[in-house]
Amino acid sequence: MIRKPLANLLLATASATALIFTSAAAAQADEPTPEPSVTAPPAAEEPVNPVIAEYDGRKINLAESWEGADSCTELPNGEVHCYDSDEEALADPELPAESRKETLKAASARSASAPPRGCVADYWCLYMDTGYGGRLLRLSSDGKKDLNEWGCRDNLGSVFYWVGRWALNYGNAKITDYRSWPVEDRVRELNAPADYRNFGNLAYPGGGNWNNKVDIFEVRRN
Template identity: 55%
Template sequence: MISKHLTKVLLAAVSTGALLLATGPVAYANESTGAPSATAIESPSPSANPSKPVIAQYNGRQINLAEDENWGGVSSCTELPGGEVHCYDTNEEALADPALPASIRQATLKAAASLTSPPPRGCIEDYWCLFENPNYAGRVLRFSSDGKHDLGEWGFRDKLSSVYYQVLRWPTNYGIARLWDYRSWPLHDRQRDLISHRHPSMANLDYPDGGNWNDKVDSFEVRR
């Protein structure tokens, strides 16, 4: 026969289990994928809280691009071949930066002077140029390295409105780019490849769930 004391212990354990089940939400793992089930709490997008903010050089001092989404009035920033990032007040300063390879500077000047449709002001040869406003206007980010660039780390998340890529040396730098819009689980991330190198308005690119890609890009991936 079970003692009264043991009976009380068993009843307490059952009551505690019921209480835990009643409180929630509780996340369970999917046996096939290991992913949480639909009862799990959605987590924020990785771009919402940048873990690696970009620290750029500007007029002899450092600025945190992720901390100030307006960059303190800076007009453009360039990711240079050595990995450092420099920011500028004018397009002329960006093109004259000694850290920019001379071949790129010369090719940019040549294109501006000789092409019937020169690249927009602020765009540099061999760089994907990301503009804050349509028609290649507003602040500019210039990317050259292969791979993903989390725009939250650059203070540019959900701000991309037009893209231009000047390609003259096809064997050297031909490639595409990929747009990413991070979604909280269980929604899948959205993505779109940019095969064309000229996009004066992201509003012209259809978004998978309806609408368009203007001011929706969380990460810009360069694929060479």
């Protein structure tokens, strides 16, 4: 037969243990659910359709490396050419003659509204650094561009777009940052003409900015 003092001690110990487990469970239930990652990882290790460009007399895979190229241009014939200088890019015989003409005219005017270095008329000019610096990608054709396939995912810092021929080059663009579920993708339109010098100053939905967050760049010739 257990004496009364000992029975009371065992009962108190059991009650204290139950209280500890109940408190721990309640505290765990009150903890906030961790927020998903800021940006969703690529769907696969390798891009589905890596962009193959012509550079310095050879073919290069932009998704893997630009191999020292300073800029690349998406041309009307569907090819992509990369260059070591802006002069070389502007002299490309596959570049539309009217775009070259308007670009040279703007450069000779040297006005305050002149486009930044390397930006060609009628092309969306994507710079990897803010302030129109770093590597430059010139896009023209309508549709979505997966920047992972161009070797530029999460690297976009500024965008400029100016029109030499309005009849052919109206429309706007849209940028997308893929987010992990359950957070919705972030989307923003870029109106034409575009002068977005610093994506660090471009407000991002929910707070922050767009610098180095763009996954998809969509040219919309509507």
